[in-house]
Amino acid sequence: MTEFFQQLINGLSLGAIYALLALGYTMVYGILRFINFAHADVFMVGSFVGYYAARHIPAGTIWGGLIVLLVAMIACAVLGMAIERFAYRPLRGAPTLNVLITAIGMSLLLEYGVQLLFGSTPRNFPAVFPSSQVQLGDLTVSSNQLIVIGVAAVLLGGLQRIVFHTRLGAAMRAVSLNPRAAQLVGINLNTVIAFTFALGSALAGAGGVLYALNYPSIDPFMGVMPGLKAFVAAILGGIGNLPGAALGALILGGAETVVGGSAYSTYKDAIAFGLLIVIMLFRPAGLLGRFTAEKV
């Protein structure tokens, strides 16, 4: 039983990071109907920003950690808006394939751009939060895991509030349901799209810092694997569906941890993609996704 809860916490903290990343994929898809392949690299940039911000901030304190997190989020939000403004907006109305290829180009640009600027040697991410082992009954949990779960929960709750209880959130939902009708009620499409990129990228930036807390070696290509997993999670849950992305991420994080802790640990990456294939066979729209029929 203790083993089970131990794995549950591990799975939850991994799933929480996937969730932060998956929401960005799913939000952009919901609004623009394309997969932003550069999203995983925004996550990587988040780690690098965190790494450099941490140099100027006293390490190992809660406040210091939160400031690092905030700096990474703001930097990534700005980066996300810039990517949208200069790479995707000029292609508005172009075939999706063109945008998709641009997204792949953007991804490569970020990866090799960071490599050019900071080199390809992995760097050691500092312990920005106080780090210790916490004893919860029979369980031993690292404080980092609790921080990851806590921060992710707060951010997801915040996102939920923004999307369902603010004016801009209502505009986001309207655009995702029908962009044309949304414009006809007076919603500024560009503002909503920029806001969506800012939100998604800020979450990815936070994800980047949190990921680096648990896997403290960062390099320009660190985003690729978590990005792919988060993308799978978003599809698992039903692309375009926010709770679905979070659910998919938790399932994926859980499954990966369970397999990782078993005799088949070498196959833990295979499980993510195997799960994707199985779910796509039985529920092509994802767990919470649904096909909507047009009413005439």
Place this chain on the structure above:
Amino acid sequence: MLTVTNLSVAYGAIKAVNGISFEIPRGAIVTLIGGNGAGKTTTLQTISGLIRPTAGTIRFNDEDITRLAPHKIVARGLCQVPEGRMVFSNLSVAENLALGSYLHRDPEGVEHTRDYVFGIFPRLKERIKQTAGTLSGGEQQMLAIGRALMSRPAFLMLDEPSLGIAPRLVTTIFEKIVEINREQGITILLVEQNAHLALEISSHAYVFETGQIAVSGPSGDLRDDPRLKAAYLGG
């Protein structure tokens, strides 16, 4: 109030609208009629800013709005009920109406407009919590009109409000359009394939044919025009 001059719109190499001009005076009901693919919907979408014209100008209240973004055009009081209704199908009636008042942040004003909409379409009040996608076609049309009214337009464009709706409800909706025009003084531009009805409630009509205006004149005259009778009114 709205002046369209030499407007041309193309989709790639295909010209959908070719140098049309028309004028709509304040307080009037004017209709654009014509067959499928004649360029009526394209014209409305261009006025709303959803499509960029290749040539020509659109002036609204003496302001050039030809290249304005759609949300700015709505803010000027020029609003559209799109073809196919385009209600937000996963949202409730109340949420759809709330989005209609997106540009208005005065709670009392919004409340007041909403009461007015419920006065015109009591059915919407009965179904306030229902998901828009589960409404009948006629009710969705009422919701689409109600949503447009929530933005407090001075000028309302309706694209095929009779499309795919039970005949009994079509009459109701046309009566309501006249009521909105008379009581609120909202100028109406009506695009219709149902030429009979459209000519009946409008004062002036423009007949579209392959992207151009073939005939125009007072609706009463057009009702008796033999050319029109042959083409659109079934003899």
